[in-house]
Amino acid sequence: MKSKLLLRLLLFASALVAVQACENDPSRVVPVGAAGYFVVNEGGFGNNNTSISFFDRSTGKMTNNVFADKNGRALGDQAQSITVFDGKAYVVVQHSAKIEVIDADDYSSIKTISDGIESPRYLLPVSPTKAYISDWGADGVTGSVKVLDLTSMSITKSISTGKGPNELILREDKVYVANSGGYDTDNTVDIIDISTDAVTSHITVGDNPNSLRFDKDGNLWVISTGQFAYNEDYSIDVAHSTKSTLSKVVNGTEAARLSIDDIEYPGAAHLNINKAGDNLYYIFNGAVYSVSTSASTLPANALIGDKYFYGLAIDPITDEIIGCEAPDFSSPGAIYIYNNTTLSKTFTVGIAPNGVGFK
Amino acid sequence: MLGFILSFDALAQKNAADTTTLLNEVVITNTRLQAYAIGHYVQRVDSLTSKLSGVGNAAELFRKFGFGHIRSYGVGGLTTPSFRGTGASHTAILWNGINIISPLNGQSDLTLLPVTFIDDVQLQSGGSASLYGSGAIGGTIQFNNKAVFNQGLNVSLTENAGSFKTFFHGLSASYSSKRFITSTKVFQASAENNFPFLNDNFNPPKKDVRQHDAIEQHGVLQQNYFQINQRQLLSLRFWYQDNHVEIPEIASVTIPGKSTQRDQFFRSMIGWNYDYKNGHLFVQSAQVHHMLDYRNPNTNTVSITTFNSIINTFENTVDLGNDLEWTSGANYTYEDAIDVRSRNRFALYTAFKQQSGKWQNVLSARQETVNGKLTPFAPSFGLQYDAFKVLSFFGNVSRNYRIPTFNDLYWNDATAKGNPDLKMETSWSEEAGLKLNWIIQGQLALFSNQVDEMIYWTQTAGKWSPQNLHKAWTRGLESMGTYRKTFGKVSGELTVRYSYTLATNEDGKDLVFTPHHESGTTLRLGWRSYYFSVTNNYTGFQYTDESNDVLKAYDVANAWLSKDLSFKKLTMMFMIEMNNMFNSQVSTRPGYPLPGRNFKGGLTIRFNKPINQK
Numbered sequence: 001m002k003s004k005l006l007l008r009l010l011l012f013a014s015a016l017v018a019v020q021a022c023e024n025d026p027s028r029v030v031p032v033g034a035a036g037y038f039v040v041n042e043g044g045f046g047n048n049n050t051s052i053s054f055f056d057r058s059t060g061k062m063t064n065n066v067f068a069d070k071n072g073r074a075l076g077d078q079a080q081s082i083t084v085f086d087g088k089a090y091v092v093v094q095h096s097a098k099i100e101v102i103d104a105d106d107y108s109s110i111k112t113i114s115d116g117i118e119s120p121r122y123l124l125p126v127s128p129t130k131a132y133i134s135d136w137g138a139d140g141v142t143g144s145v146k147v148l149d150l151t152s153m154s155i156t157k158s159i160s161t162g163k164g165p166n167e168l169i170l171r172e173d174k175v176y177v178a179n180s181g182g183y184d185t186d187n188t189v190d191i192i193d194i195s196t197d198a199v200t201s202h203i204t205v206g207d208n209p210n211s212l213r214f215d216k217d218g219n220l221w222v223i224s225t226g227q228f229a230y231n232e233d234y235s236i237d238v239a240h241s242t243k244s245t246l247s248k249v250v251n252g253t254e255a256a257r258l259s260i261d262d263i264e265y266p267g268a269a270h271l272n273i274n275k276a277g278d279n280l281y282y283i284f285n286g287a288v289y290s291v292s293t294s295a296s297t298l299p300a301n302a303l304i305g306d307k308y309f310y311g312l313a314i315d316p317i318t319d320e321i322i323g324c325e326a327p328d329f330s331s332p333g334a335i336y337i338y339n340n341t342t343l344s345k346t347f348t349v350g351i352a353p354n355g356v357g358f359k
Numbered sequence: 360m361l362g363f364i365l366s367f368d369a370l371a372q373k374n375a376a377d378t379t380t381l382l383n384e385v386v387i388t389n390t391r392l393q394a395y396a397i398g399h400y401v402q403r404v405d406s407l408t409s410k411l412s413g414v415g416n417a418a419e420l421f422r423k424f425g426f427g428h429i430r431s432y433g434v435g436g437l438t439t440p441s442f443r444g445t446g447a448s449h450t451a452i453l454w455n456g457i458n459i460i461s462p463l464n465g466q467s468d469l470t471l472l473p474v475t476f477i478d479d480v481q482l483q484s485g486g487s488a489s490l491y492g493s494g495a496i497g498g499t500i501q502f503n504n505k506a507v508f509n510q511g512l513n514v515s516l517t518e519n520a521g522s523f524k525t526f527f528h529g530l531s532a533s534y535s536s537k538r539f540i541t542s543t544k545v546f547q548a549s550a551e552n553n554f555p556f557l558n559d560n561f562n563p564p565k566k567d568v569r570q571h572d573a574i575e576q577h578g579v580l581q582q583n584y585f586q587i588n589q590r591q592l593l594s595l596r597f598w599y600q601d602n603h604v605e606i607p608e609i610a611s612v613t614i615p616g617k618s619t620q621r622d623q624f625f626r627s628m629i630g631w632n633y634d635y636k637n638g639h640l641f642v643q644s645a646q647v648h649h650m651l652d653y654r655n656p657n658t659n660t661v662s663i664t665t666f667n668s669i670i671n672t673f674e675n676t677v678d679l680g681n682d683l684e685w686t687s688g689a690n691y692t693y694e695d696a697i698d699v700r701s702r703n704r705f706a707l708y709t710a711f712k713q714q715s716g717k718w719q720n721v722l723s724a725r726q727e728t729v730n731g732k733l734t735p736f737a738p739s740f741g742l743q744y745d746a747f748k749v750l751s752f753f754g755n756v757s758r759n760y761r762i763p764t765f766n767d768l769y770w771n772d773a774t775a776k777g778n779p780d781l782k783m784e785t786s787w788s789e790e791a792g793l794k795l796n797w798i799i800q801g802q803l804a805l806f807s808n809q810v811d812e813m814i815y816w817t818q819t820a821g822k823w824s825p826q827n828l829h830k831a832w833t834r835g836l837e838s839m840g841t842y843r844k845t846f847g848k849v850s851g852e853l854t855v856r857y858s859y860t861l862a863t864n865e866d867g868k869d870l871v872f873t874p875h876h877e878s879g880t881t882l883r884l885g886w887r888s889y890y891f892s893v894t895n896n897y898t899g900f901q902y903t904d905e906s907n908d909v910l911k912a913y914d915v916a917n918a919w920l921s922k923d924l925s926f927k928k929l930t931m932m933f934m935i936e937m938n939n940m941f942n943s944q945v946s947t948r949p950g951y952p953l954p955g956r957n958f959k960g961g962l963t964i965r966f967n968k969p970i971n972q973k
Contacts, residue, residue, distance in 0.1 A: 051906070076611040112563075183658055228773070265822070327817070328816075331904075
């Protein structure tokens with residue numbers, strides 16, 4: 001009995017590490033992403049037209065607008081992320097300040113969680129009964145991580161963090177939170193102990209860290225957009241801006257900080273890693289860059305530079321690169337799937353796709 | 360001659376207590392261009408409608424009485440017209456002949472126009488840039504004041520209250536003699552708009568109350584008219600208004616919004632009309648100052664934008680004999696967006712109107728320059744053929760244009776940048792229709808409007824920027840008919856409006872927020888000094904974005920009951936209004952609900968001391 005529980009926990013933890021911020025059902029033998037993935041389409045801010053699409057790996061088909069079509073109501077305004085866990089999908093709808101919990105298989109609405117949430121970004125299950133939600137706060141500055149009880153589906157605690165907490169990642173009994181600055185600026189990654197739900201320490205990295213991944217050796221990589229200063233005419237004031245950076249964190253301290261020489265809005269973001277855990281991918285100025293975990297400098301040339309991507313993911317099953325293109329915030333976006341640099345598939349999705357959540 | 364005018368006026372006058380005005384001499388004090396709307400579908404808001412909606416703003420007037428399509432962010436929110444499937448910047452909105460569209464954003468919010476400040480509202484569908492200049496692509500709305508001499512002293516007080524802490528206080532005083540009129544109107548309007556609604560953005564749906572949706576407006580309109588002599592009239596108008604609006608969050612957002620907007624404006628104009636033998640001269644100079652202050656404490660945003668415009672018009676109308684009339688004019692407009700740019704616009708326009716037998720036709724054209732750059736040449740031709748006593752045919756074709764706004768050209772911040780190389784939008788607009796003056800009075804028009812070089816904001820390389828991206832083709836049918844009948848002492852009137860609009864872009868995709876079908880049905884009954892009116896407005900489904908999300912079709916019905924009373928020199932009108940009678944759950948756009956069933960009631964007391972007739 002005890003060993004079974006231990007095995008479950010072990011499976012659970014390793015699955016999380018393998019696919020970082022994503023999400024798995026620990027009782028399931030099939031790996032995360034085997035069934036397919038959800039695409040999060042942000043929609044136009046203030047237009048209440050965010051949506052989710054689902055890519056079914058068995059049929060190879062993308063179905064759009066699955067929430068509204070199933071439930072007969074709009075999903076809300078500006079979904080930021082989706083996380084699948086234990087048969088349910090948690091759609092984090094930032095501007096609507098809510099989490100829509102749906103059945104991951106038939107997309108039917110289970111519950112809307114809105115009490116105690118202000119400006120949520122990402123959700124990460126940390127145990128079979130508990131999840132963390134990063135939250136910018138109503139002012140975009142007062143950051144916190146909300147503790148969600150997965151049984152009662154209610155917020156039980158709020159943990160104060162740096163500004164603009166964004167992506168979270170779990171390793172062993174600690175959660176690492178990238179404080180992206182929100183409407184201000186920050187340069188830290190908070191570390192939360194999941195047994196006490198308290199911040200134990202933080203790591204200083206480049207300005208405005210937004211996403212983070214562990215590599216095969218257990219080192220933490222953090223990408224930061226840098227901080228932008230503007231001239232009076234709103235062109236970027238390069239002298240007073242800071243560069244986008246990629247930090248390597250070894251044993252809780254920053255061991256290396258690689259930087260991108262060009263300063264271009266909106267900076268580097270969407271850090272991802274391959275299946276083997278030895279090659280990182282990120283977006284800078286809309287292009288996809290690839291860098292080995294053993295590299296000491298960042299590449300000058302993009303891996304995929306002919307598109308302008310708004311979101312990025314690496315398929316944990318096939319290692320394919322999934323690029324999300326948002327031509328604007330009023331017309332349908334597209335998903336481009338690459339086998340290394342070769343475009344293999346494209347799908348039209350909802351408005352402004354910003355990322356995917358694997359099922 | 361203007362063709363069809365929907366009118367309950369006859370009925371209203373018949374029952375009106377106040378029939379003492381014997382010598383009402385109405386003088387046209389602005390441009391004569393309204394008389395050149397030959398070949399167009401024109402609607403005029405009649406006096407009873409204005410009377411019933413007298414405590415509202417133009418947005419409510421159009422929404423509740425079903426005059427064409429409007430796009431709205433709820434009761435207190437930005438409301439703009441959409442004629443024949445075109446956008447907010449494709450309608451010219453004129454106040455006594457001057458365009459009050461903001462040169463910054465190309466829009467004018469109809470909620471900022473109190474109906475009490477306006478004597479005459481005319482809606483003209485289709486393009487008419489030859490007469491009214493930039494932006495008159497989908498249609499034109501004209502808000503006019505009238506000078507009525509010989510009315511004596513009039514003082515009127517209006518007090519109204521309604522659901523959701525809605526209040527209106529209005530006071531007006533005027534003195535009108537044979538040669539002189541002075542009139543002052545003030546108003547103060549406020550509403551909390553904290554109405555309950557079922558919020559279905561949650562599972563389970565929750566009973567919610569709209570928050571942070573209050574409005575407060577106050578303003579004054581001062582008018583003076585002076586008949587210098589039989590031939591000359593001087594007019595002077597001054598309008599000041601201050602408007603505070605709380606901008607609510609969309610309904611799916613649980614945390615109340617904090618954004619606010621203040622619109623403060625001054626509009627003043629001086630005009631001189633001179634009648635000479637076989638002709639008429641009109642000279643007007645107007646000034647507009649408008650300050651828009653938008654704040655969002657959540658994002659530390661404070662955006663204050665101000666523009667000043669000076670609009671000068673010189674217009675001459677001459678009767679050439681043989682039923683030929685010729686109007687020509689020059690307009691010089693200076694627009695200054697404070698801290699952004701300014702521009703000089705100079706336009707020449709000319710129009711010939713000919714009437715021969717059963718035929719009437721108008722040929723007109725406009726050429727404008729903006730900072731020395733020529734706008735597209737805008738000609739127009741319209742005609743009407745009165746084939747039978749009860750049936751006329753009409754049609755027109757016009758070329759129209761819109762110059763980009765200051766925001767389109769020069770906007771600059773961290774995430775968006777204007778495009779100074781934008782081209783002007785152009786359009787061709789055609790229509791053909793008929794007017795009926797039989798048992799049923801009505802009009803019907805088939806229209807087509809092709810807009811080219813449409814300006815569209817899009818995101819490239821992380822920044823928003825406008826481009827001349829799209830073409831739009833809007834076409835369809837607009838129609839209305841009225842049937843009147845009297846049963847004993849009860850006068851009845853039934854009006855039905857219906858429009859079909861198909862608006863698509865160059866890929867054949869539907870344009871957003873343009874319902875295919877819209878209709879309105881109004882029944883009015885008058886008995887002694889009671890009036891009853893009920894209107895049902897149907898708005899068909901509409902696409903809300905380019906991924907084919909839709910807003911479902913909806914119906915909203917409103918009813919009014921009023922009673923006139925007179926006592927010596929006092930006239931009183933009591934009014935109650937029930938809006939959304941059937942308590943429909945309606946959103947004007949996704950996440951912007953309208954209130955359920957709600958009420959308004961009040962009275963207007965008017966004191967009249969006629970002028971002593973010698």
